[in-house]
Amino acid sequence: MSYYIEPLSLLVEQLAKLPGIGGKTAQRLAYHILTLPKEQARALADAIASASEKVRFCRICGNMTDQEVCSICTDPTRDSQMICVVRDARDIMSMERARIYRGLYHVLGGTLSPMDGIGPDQLRIKELLSRLDGVKEVVLATNPDVEGEATAVYLFRLLQPMGIRVSRIAHGVPVGGDLEYTDDVTLQKAMEGRREMV
């Protein structure tokens, strides 16, 4: 496209590779970046390079960290008898943001999906099994979709015979949600998971 100058078309091309950023948005972002003061554009570029450079995965739980072991695994105030199993590291952030859980985490790095060639060996299940010493409860917090459920059932069957309490996070109508707009499967889960009021 001759009406694009080289550095601009390169930038648009790079931005358009990001998820959810189409051609038009990439173009708009690129123009915005070009109108930024040089030091602000440089700060953005540096943040990308430095995050990609420094962030790695916790040797124990698989969380994102800039250390060898993440700040949750090294926190002595956290309950080491509980492990919450999640699909990926960003799920940990969501849980932590809600401030409702004080145990440890374990990142699977995906969910079982035979169609995509992801079996138990592709997930960090071996690493989970090696951490179970002294653990009383494993909370399965994979997503409530087909793969997440299958993974939860697989882990339940694996862990239960080892005498560990295995739980699954509750699924139901979200707080602030509306029955009218809730899908059937969620309603079914909400009904199945109903609890007696006291």
Add this chain to the structure above:
Amino acid sequence: MSYYIEPLSLLVEQLAKLPGIGGKTAQRLAYHILTLPKEQARALADAIASASEKVRFCRICGNMTDQEVCSICTDPTRDSQMICVVRDARDIMSMERARIYRGLYHVLGGTLSPMDGIGPDQLRIKELLSRLDGVKEVVLATNPDVEGEATAVYLFRLLQPMGIRVSRIAHGVPVGGDLEYTDDVTLQKAMEGRREMV
């Protein structure tokens, strides 16, 4: 937020400064960037830094360029008797993409907006006047909004006494548009701008 590691939170913060990118999207993009191979993240960072570094504005028309004078101004095949006046450099890209105009451009760098303290002196109008030698027609292609119209009227009153033909791009129902969903002002413009069929 203690659940974010430093390089990640810095990246999220930088991304959230981009237009149309909120906190959630910034977080999603940041995670995506972290999962990219290091060389891909580096390529994105480099594209941003290099675009911001290299791109500047054409000394003559105000278009974006990596040279002193842009490729349109230096193109001998373009009609130097016509100047199309646009608000900013990205409008040039839109026009060029449509491949319907072979004259030169002039970027105003904004539109008249007294409320925001933007008067004629804040726009590149002096630069436009200095380019009019030998120019037969000036096409006003500012946007069909209040500021764009005001700017067009201002330029018309300025240029017409100098014996230059001044035209305005047509406004009307867009091609592929539907009368039913077209707003009243556009319909009014479409009606006013009607042309006899031959």
